[in-house]
Amino acid sequence: GAGVSQSPSNKVTEKGKDVELRCDPISGHTALYWYRQSLGQGLEFLIYFQGNSAPDKSGLPSDRFSAERTGGSVSTLTIQRTQQEDSAVYLCASSLAQGLYEQYFGPGTRLTVT
């Protein structure tokens, strides 16, 4: 079956512009996660959605970052007034159910802020 998909695969934007990154989780997966991966670094947790519960936003680095998940499926991560330090790969992952730890990742969106 189809895996997690993300779009765009690459995004170059000017400092100060807003960007939207999209994630389509695996069909039937109820949990969705966003991570940020800076060059040569591990994965930094950003936000978590589970079903209709309020999202866990504890990893968002600033109020310029927000995310939503519509209909319990597709998610959009929005970064407002982008800064150069926002340049990174943004990874989305989904998990089959609330009680499972295994997360399955998309290919990521590489964001470059010039």
Next chain:
Amino acid sequence: GQQLNQSPQSMFIQEGEDVSMNCTSSSIFNTWLWYKQDPGEGPVLLIALYKAGELTSNGRLTAQFGITRKDSFLNISASIPSDVGIYFCAGGITSGSARQLTFGSGTQLTVLP
């Protein structure tokens, strides 16, 4: 928050050699996962461990969940060129209703012919 120390940071080995990498933490985790990431791709799950002391194999890969629940190692036997990539450990904890993962900083593996 939780911190993981993953080592080594990078490894250069000859094809056919065995490889070992590990992760340690000052905190207890409920589970340990190992992922591999190829360039331009997202991490791919290799092995998941759920019980302290558990030893699990997946082909040439073997991983163990440390008895103290604060560490895990991954071994790769008889390395081949396609083993090249970045390997991440991840420790899992329960935070409220969520199953959160904390990732190590990765081990970059290079396999020389």
